[in-house]
Structure formats: C-alpha cells, structure tokens
Amino acid sequence: MSQVPALSLLQQTDARHHFHPFSDNHELAQIGTRIIDRAEGVYIYDIEGNRILDGMSGLWNVAVGYDRKEIIDAITKQLHQLAYYNTFFKTSHMPAIELSELLAEISPPQFNRVFYTSSGSEANDTIIRMVRTYWATKGAPERQVIIGRWNGYHGSTIGGASLGGMKYMHAQGGLPISGIHHIDQPYWYGEGGDEDPEAFGIRVARQLETAILEIGVDKVAAFIGEPVQGAGGVIIPPKSYWPEIQRICNQYGILLIADEVICGFGRTGNWFGCQTFGFEPDLIAFAKAVSSGYQPIGGVLVSDKVADVLDSIGDDFNHGYTNSAHPAGCAAAIANIRIIQNEKLIERIRDDIGPYLQTRWAELGDHPLVGEARMVGLIGALELSPDKARRAPFAKVGSAGMICRDISFASGLIMRATRDTMLLAPPFIVSHDEVDFIVKTARDVLDRTALELK
C-alpha cells in the first residue's frame, strides 16, 4: 500500500493549489483544511481516522447515507453501458427517459416535464430564462421582474446569487442582475418582535403584494422562495405564510417558484416542501437529494401550464448544459429515489424518526444558550442567544456560532453555523440511537460553548 503523505503536507498542497468555495482562502492556508477520507452510513471519517456523525448530510444532500451499494452499482453499470450522451437536438437515452417518468410520478400532479441541469444554481438560472421566455411568448415581454427574499439562497451562479438575498454575495461581482427585487423573509424569531407568529407570517407575505403594486403588475413575472430557507438559517415560516403567498400570486397572475433544492425528495416529510407547507408552485428547482450527492444532477420541474406555453415558442428553447441529463447522474437519481421509496424513508420521517428527532431536539430549548429550537421533518436549527427571554442577538454576530460549530466538530458531530444559528439536517436513515447521540452531544457542545463565551 502506498504511504499516505503526512497531514500537514496534504494541507499545504491543498492550500497551494486548491481555491476553495465559501472559504477564507488566506486563513485556510494558515490553519489547514480538514481532510475527509471516507464515509459510511451517517458517518464520515477524516484522514486521521476520527469518526464524525454527519448532521448536515454533506451539504444537505446525502439523504440515503454514504456508501450505498445500489447507487454505486447503478452508476457503474450505466457508465459501462453509455458513459455519456447528450440530450440536445432531440436525442435521448434510457436513464433520462426512466428518471423523467419517475419524477412525474412522485411530484405534485401539475408536473409532468423536467429540464435537467448539473446543480441547483443552474436550475435557478434555467428558471430565470424559462419565466421570462414564458411571459414573452404570452405577449408580455415586459414582465421581467422576479421577486425573491432577503437572506434567501438560490445558488452561486450570477443568476442564482442574484435571486438569492445574501448581501455578502451581492457585494462580490456587482450583483444582483437587473430585474430582481427582494422582500423580507418570514423569520419570526429574528425579525418578528412581539408580533404573533401567524400575524407576522401574513404581514411579511403581504410585502409581496406591496412590491407587485409598486413595481407594476404588468412588470412582475414571478416570485421565488425556498419552502424552508436552508442556508439562511433553517427558517421555518409560520403556517400562515405560504397560503398567503399563493393567494397573492394567484390574484396577480404571477408565477410561483419553489426552490426545493434542499426540501425536495423528503426532507420535510413529503416528497416536496410545497406539499408540507400547502402551496402549488408552477416551477420547482431541485438538485442535492435527488441523487443523494452520488452524482451531480439537478433540474427544473415544469408544470403543464408553463410547459404548454414554452412548447409554443415556435423556435428552439435556446438553453442547455453539456451535462443536462447526464446518463450517470440519471442512473444515480433513479437508484436513489428507489431507495427512498423501497425503504419508505419519507413515511419514516413523517411518522417515526422525524417526530422522534423533533421531540428530542425541542428539549434543547431549555438550555440557557438556546433562544429557540425548531425543526420540521429532519431539518432544524438552534438559535443561540446571550439573553433568550428577549431573543437577543450576540453583540458580535457569528462568533458564538463559530465556537459552537468547532466544538461540535471536535466532539464528533457536524452541525453548521449560520451566524449564531446552529443547523442540523441528518441523513434520512439516521437511527434512534444516533438521534440520542446527536442530542446528547449537542447539549454538551452548548455547555462548552457557554463556558467559552464567559
């Protein structure tokens, strides 16, 4: 067996040659990366052999857990059969046909067509072009504006980052592009003050109505939102929010887009988050858990209403990616969706492991450092606060979150920090014992974080 180079040498090589996403690359060169070597079930193992429970399912995507033979075999078989062919210029292949039919079967009834991408960002870029082409085809080319939310996340491409409302992303590269407008997010814990959460949900949703009237109904094309904002801090909207958004979209005839890149494929206890929150989108962006990360694949579910118009443009739809419907990506997605179906993982999230984790997670709400513990399905957050009665933020936003995240990692549990909000989204196969480990470890981590903050 060849000798593995020393950790510090690997770190130096990595820092010298690898420009990392969402990382301070200068700092990274000083402290070195964590190098992950292998993974199995819900656990990842670093190069030094430490076992860590992946409470974030990679980047929210490894739904069925690591090292699933069925998916790996399906990919391998597909690569032998047909490693690559494209779906441009009216060609297709078996895995694309099978996956498209399967997606139509599991998605809400208005969806029967799918456009493939390699990522969630590309899915949202595709949506911008689809929405604007939809309105142009209907004779309303001035309907260009897409309304999103501050602190929403829709990806890192120019289009995706523009739709998103991350100001720190807009600050790099001159974003957003024109024709994108943002309204407030339904973040009751952080922005709801003394207002009743349901009244807050309605009020924030009505900002959409105000924006439509200010911009002009004839200029607004669509509204986009994540059913639950993930990267923004697992912001679970009040129940009143999405039905009110739906009402407004219907009233003004604007398209409703669900970015299901995190919520899709079971995370909230239904195939799609829109089903959990009771709304009916016209377009759905998906990626991540469609293949549990075994291959990069994403796409856009296109409702009959939108597809019928796009079918009538009288020209090619001039958009596509070399890897749209990549055969190995489709094979991975089919095998992954079959696992979710055969192992009844969504039913498990709805009736068994979901309620169990939600109950146990809620217990952490009694910790002096925790202002709120929230969870839906298997996606949740802990709001850290120096004064939980007032839901007060820390004076230096983000430092408590970083401390907590690092202690958690060193304690064998991955939680992610957004500002001072700790996020959890474990694989769907997480066991009851593993949930107990998560909650016990999180409590120890909170205790140690509180000590460090003193």
Ligand code: PLP
């Ligand atoms: N949309 C949402 C809601 C996401 O969470 C993400 C990624 O985290 C994206 C879009 C972008 O997906 P990708 O990183 O695959 O481009």
